[in-house]
Amino acid sequence: xxxxxxxxxxxxxxxxxxxxxxxxxxxxxxxxxxxxxxxxxxxxxxxxxxxxxxxxxxxxxxxxxxxxxxxxxxxxxxxxxxxxxxxxxxxxxxxxxxxxxxxxxxxxxxxxxxxxxxxxxxxxxxxxxxxxxxxxxxxxxxxxxxxxxxxxxxxxxxxxxxxxxxxxxxxxxxxxxxxxxxxxxxxxxxxxxxxxxxxxxxxxxxxxxxxxxxxxxxxxxxxxxxxx
Numbered sequence: 001x002x003x004x005x006x007x008x009x010x011x012x013x014x015x016x017x018x019x020x021x022x023x024x025x026x027x028x029x030x031x032x033x034x035x036x037x038x039x040x041x042x043x044x045x046x047x048x049x050x051x052x053x054x055x056x057x058x059x060x061x062x063x064x065x066x067x068x069x070x071x072x073x074x075x076x077x078x079x080x081x082x083x084x085x086x087x088x089x090x091x092x093x094x095x096x097x098x099x100x101x102x103x104x105x106x107x108x109x110x111x112x113x114x115x116x117x118x119x120x121x122x123x124x125x126x127x128x129x130x131x132x133x134x135x136x137x138x139x140x141x142x143x144x145x146x147x148x149x150x151x152x153x154x155x156x157x158x159x160x161x162x163x164x165x166x167x168x169x170x171x172x173x174x175x176x177x178x179x180x181x182x183x184x185x186x187x188x189x190x191x192x193x194x195x196x197x198x199x200x201x202x203x204x205x206x207x208x209x210x211x212x213x214x215x216x217x218x219x220x221x222x223x224x225x226x227x228x
Contacts, residue, residue: 026102027064030074033091033099034108034133042077066105067151073132074105075152077112081129084112085190089133089140100135107134109148111185127184128152143188144195153183153199 031037041063065075078084087110089096100106109132113125130152132145142148181201188195 026099030099030103030108031076033089033096034087034110035090036078036083036087040078040080040083042079065155066103067155069150069154070147071106072104073107073109073145073148073151074100074103075155076108076110078110079112081112081114084110084129084131087131087133087190093136096133097136105135107132107137107142107145107148109145109152111152127186129189130185130187131190132187141191143191143193144197145187146197149183149185149187149197150199152185153201156183157181157201 028038031040063077066072067075078087091099100108109130111128111130114127114129115125130145130149132142132148133140134142134145181203183199185197185199186194187197
């Protein structure tokens with residue numbers, strides 16, 4: 001996955017996010033274009049169901065991030081599901097295209113993690129609710145976007161690993177739970193056209209030997225499936 005951070009990660013006293021100075025107005029304009037405000041973006045000091053441990057983990061993941069497995073999408077972590085579902089594009093096609101061009105993005109991918117209400121200490125979400133507003137595709141919103149979900153999955157996997165390895169935590173692996181290797185994204189709900197995209201990562205390990213050396217190699221495949 002290719003990434004470029006648009007704003008710096010929030011500090012523990014922030015109420016929203018701290019974008020780089022020369023990009024603050026653009027990021028605010030993007031939020032405004034989607035009927036959102038900086039207060040709707042997840043910050044390190046926001047409370048959440050999983051408690052302070054999870055809050056600390058999200059300082060490893062910027063609130064705005066350009067990520068790409070094919071075409072660049074801008075990932076924006078929205079703090080509440082109600083805010084995610086109330087988002088709507090309120091500017092013209094031309095204005096939104098210019099905003100996306102200013103950050104070299106082909107679309108804005110909003111997401112909100114949904115946690116286990118029965119077991120709120122679970123360190124990873126059960127699923128992610130998402131919405132995708134493309135730069136210029138002839139329609140305002142897309143009910144299912146595989147390359148955007150794949151970009152988010154790759155970035156989540158990368159930053160989750162960084163956090164858990166730094167803090168010596170054990171990541172749960174379960175058939176029906178997001179982990180390093182499996183993510184579920186629900187999209188199109190606010191449009192009345194719900195979809196589900198599942199991203200799985202499969203590692204293949206092999207060893208090649210000759211007379212003098214043994215070379216170990218690990219390759220990772222990303223598998224995407226969906227229901228629309």
